[in-house]
Amino acid sequence: MAPFATGCLxxxxxxxxxxxxxxxxxxxxxxxxxxxxxxxHGMGDSCCEEFTLKxxxxxxxxxxxxxxxxxxxxxxxxxxxxxxxxxxxxxxVKLACNILSKxxxxxxGYNAMGFSQGGQFMRAVxxxxxxxxMINLITFGAQHQGVYGLPHCPGxxxxxxxxxxxxxxxxxxxxxxxxxxxxxxxxxxxxxxxxYRNKSIFLAEINQEKRINESYKDNLMKLKKFVMxxxxxxxxxxxxxSEWFGFYKAGQAKETYSLKESVLYQEDRLGLKAMDKASKLxxxxxxxxxxxxxxxxxxxxxxxxxx
Numbered sequence: 001m002a003p004f005a006t007g008c009l010x011x012x013x014x015x016x017x018x019x020x021x022x023x024x025x026x027x028x029x030x031x032x033x034x035x036x037x038x039x040x041h042g043m044g045d046s047c048c049e050e051f052t053l054k055x056x057x058x059x060x061x062x063x064x065x066x067x068x069x070x071x072x073x074x075x076x077x078x079x080x081x082x083x084x085x086x087x088x089x090x091x092x093v094k095l096a097c098n099i100l101s102k103x104x105x106x107x108x109g110y111n112a113m114g115f116s117q118g119g120q121f122m123r124a125v126x127x128x129x130x131x132x133x134m135i136n137l138i139t140f141g142a143q144h145q146g147v148y149g150l151p152h153c154p155g156x157x158x159x160x161x162x163x164x165x166x167x168x169x170x171x172x173x174x175x176x177x178x179x180x181x182x183x184x185x186x187x188x189x190x191x192x193x194x195x196y197r198n199k200s201i202f203l204a205e206i207n208q209e210k211r212i213n214e215s216y217k218d219n220l221m222k223l224k225k226f227v228m229x230x231x232x233x234x235x236x237x238x239x240x241x242s243e244w245f246g247f248y249k250a251g252q253a254k255e256t257y258s259l260k261e262s263v264l265y266q267e268d269r270l271g272l273k274a275m276d277k278a279s280k281l282x283x284x285x286x287x288x289x290x291x292x293x294x295x296x297x298x299x300x301x302x303x304x305x306x307x
Contacts, residue, residue, distance in 0.1 A: 034066040034307055035111050035135060038100065040125075042116030042141075042291070043153070043182070046080035047072040055115065058295065062303050067105050071096050071118075084117070085160065089185045089202045093121060097129035109133040111306050115140045115291055116236070120186060124206045126223060127216040127270075136305045138227040141237055141290050145247035145262075146188030146196075146203045149238030152290070173199035190248035208269035221271040227282040227305055229293075236290040244283055245272070 037059050041052040047070040048056070059068050073092050074080035083092065100106055112134050114122030119142020126134045150168060153161035164183055171177060172187040178201045185202035189195065197209045204210055208217070220226070230243040239248055245259035259265050265273050275281050284301060286293045 034063045035109060036067040036069065036106050037063070037306055038106070038110050038112045038122075038134075039068065039070045040096065040112070040114045040118030040122045041070065041084070042118050043084050044081060045084065045115075046074070046077045049077055052115070055113070058298055059113075059306065062295075062299050063306050066306070069099075069103060069106070069110075071099060085164065085182055086180055087182065088179055089121060089124075089182055092182075093124045093128060096121070096125055100125070100129065100132055103132075106132045109135045111136045111138070113138045113140065114142055117143060117182070117186065120144055120203070120206070123220070124202075127206055127213075127219050130219045130222060134223060136225040136227065137223055138229065138302060138305055139243075140229045140293075141231050141234060141243055142228065143186055143237055143242045144228070144245045145207070145242040146186040146200075147183075147238050147242060148188055148190055148248060148253055150183060150236075151238055152236040175199075188242075188247060190250055190253055193250050207264060209264075212269060217269065217271040221275055221280075223275070223280060225280055225282055225305055226272075226275060227284060227302075229284045229286060231290055231292065232285055232287050234290045 039047075039052065039055060039059075041047060045051050052070055056068050056070055059066055072080060073087065073095055074083045100110075109132060112122045112126070114120070114137070119139030122137060123139065123142070123144065126137055150161075150165055153164060164181065167177055167181060168184060168187055172181075172184040172189070173195055177184040178199060185200065187196075188200070188203060197204050200209075206216065228244050230240060231237075232240070234240045234243070237243060239246070239256050241247060241256045241258070245262065245264065246256050247262070249255045249257050259272065260276075264270060265276075268274060272281065282305075286297065
């Protein structure tokens with residue numbers, strides 16, 4: 001075959017390959033469809049049971065046609081609930097990233113909603129796993145600076161919650177609890193900040209308090225919007241300011257500082273200062289208890305971030 005003809009065939013083949021690749025890419029999600037939504041539930045819950053199911057249905061009702069994925073960290077409902085208390089958070093985040101990477105419906109990007117501890121876990125996903133791309137991150141009552149107390153653990157009268165409180169008070173930073181008790185991994189003791197920074201295997205690490213991981217900062221800054229919802233009458237999160245990256249001032253547990261007063265912001269360790277200046281941070285409030293909000297509020301305030 002003549003060189004000219006051969007070249008034409010190769011060019012035609014290349015063009016067809018590009019067309020097929022583009023068609024395959026676009027077929028993963030119709031560009032007229034709403035952006036998919038990924039949900040990470042909170043402590044003592046599972047992906048698809050009654051409490052989280054109402055959030056799934058709320059998105060499906062208010063953003064018609066949307067694909068909603070509720071992360072399932074466990075094979076059964078009971079296993080999922082147990083994992084929300086006892087599976088190493090770093091491993092949970094790794095599992096979540098693996099689930100997202102394999103879901104073809106998310107490959108053009110997705111919006112994320114994290115409820116309670118699922119909020120800081122979903123933020124870890126944004127920092128560690130930039131593909132597929134998280135577009136907007138919305139956290140509801142998350143503990144971004146951790147907690148120093150667990151006043152209203154789900155299942156208040158259960159032996160599990162009582163045992164967790166006892167363990168946290170006695171030795172949250174022991175290697176055993178750090179490896180096997182979820183709540184210990186975001187326990188933040190303001191009376192002993194050095195111990196917290198040195199021993200926290202999850203929260204201190206994703207908040208850049210051990211060392212600076214530039215990829216964490218770069219990946220978080222790729223978000224279009226980072227929305228944080230604070231519940232003003234929250235009876236579970238201590239302190240409530242943690243829901244906006246505030247926390248107790250070091251050495252005591254009464255006075256708190258705000259995000260802008262924190263070293264995290266002032267030294268811009270996570271890019272939050274730059275994001276704030278670029279109007280990428282949104283601070284919202286609900287005058288209610290933990291994760292308690294109306295459908296009307298959700299439609300008016302949250303749905304615009306999901307479209």
